[in-house]
Amino acid sequence: DADVTQTPRNRITKTGKRIMLECSQTKGHDRMYWYRQDPGLGLRLIYYSFDVKDINKGEISDGYSVSRQAQAKFSLSLESAIPNQTALYFCATSDLRGNTQYFGPGTRLTVL
């Protein structure tokens, strides 16, 4: 079984809809991250959490919110989706040292 899982893997939605992307991990890591990937821009950090009570904004947090429900679960929400949020979204985890991040398989989100 995969250590970091993301659901759904693909989602098509309409402008204005609320969307939640979920991430679960079995690695026992405290740190979790949400990134988006756009062509030519690499991965950009949206939010990160160092433990259940800790939530921090990343480089591009506007239009997004997160919830850390448990050590193993970190969800990303788009309250009112817009077309320029069409992207590939990745969840990642790392241990306390944080030297290496382990990524989930990604969610491809299309906002029409």
Next chain:
Amino acid sequence: DQQVKQNSPSLSVQEGRISILNCDYTNSMFDYFLWYKKYPAEGPTFLISISSIKDKNEDGRFTVFLNKSAKHLSLHIVPSQPGDSAVYFCAASVGAGNMLTFGGGTRLMVKP
């Protein structure tokens, strides 16, 4: 403004030859660098890293070189194999374990 840049969006190499992927950075505070590999429909996976106290790190067929004065790092793959065909991202952080800043990626194609 992107602090980590991979100026070649794609690279094509013959099997058995050397692949050289390049990465430039602008933030002089970056002192820890990583390379990730990404196959289609999968998340990025960690490949190799280097601390600024070194100028070279080797792991099997993969070697990363760091030129701090030029703010440049490169990944050498020797010999290249068709299974190396993927997108490669370089990433940098201020201190190991801190937030990663990614480059835009280079798509490597190794032809049999």
